[in-house]
């Protein structure tokens with residue numbers, strides 16, 4: 001399987017996100033089949049030092065909004081950890097906002 | 100308790116647990132929540148890749164030492180306390196039979212395992228939140244419901260606003276330090 005990746009450099013964190021316009025994975029929403037092109041990303045941190053680093057999911061616009069809302073309302077607000085423990089970056093794939 | 104997935108299968112021994120008097124006291128305070136603090140919720144999240152554990156997160160669990168030295172196995176199946184042991188991290192989640200509810204979720208075809216011990220009351224509150232979320236975002240979750248571009252833009256704006264709101268709440272919450 002071929003996939004084209006660009007690497008975003010954020011301090012000491014290297015993270016691979018699919019290049020815009022490429023569809024190596026499609027929308028990561030897994031509650032129903034979605035074949036829309038991913039435009040947005042949600043990057044969650046790893047909790048372990050020797051693990052591979054933050055994990056990026058990519059979503060179409062619709063599933064990005066609902067996934068982010070779900071993470072925040074159904075998890076973060078009820079968890080002992082704060083926002084940064086659950087979210088490293090969010091926004092458009094081409095310009096994610098890092099926390 | 101055995102969790103099988105396409106990726107791997109893990110056995111989490113569940114044992115009746117007997118605390119010494121001293122640890123019972125301190126444990127009771129985390130279960131009930133004292134001095135206006137919310138009850139602690141022991142949580143274990145494991146991520147594996149290709150059958151290999153990549154990432155583990157444990158909150159409010161008994162560590163290896165506590166498991167080995169301060170606890171002994173209860174004979175009694177009716178013991179009010181049970182421990183779910185995790186062989187991966189060598190920690191244990193303490194469960195009160197009376198007050199707790201244990202939720203086990205797997206995701207990513209079983210590559211992620213999430214075990215959560217919470218007070219029954221907290222579970223009821225979470226169910227309420229879940230209902231509220233489903234009502235608010237119902238159409239977004241329904242693959243047959245079409246959403247217009249404006250609606251989607253507003254949804255993104257609302258979700259992203261929540262990130263900033265929660266961050267702002269946290270900054271006002273912790274007065275000690277900020278690393279902005």
Ligand SMILES: [Zn+2]
Nearest residue numbers: 027034060063
């Ligand atoms: Zn989608």
Ligand SMILES: [Zn+2]
Nearest residue numbers: 075079080081
């Ligand atoms: Zn959490």
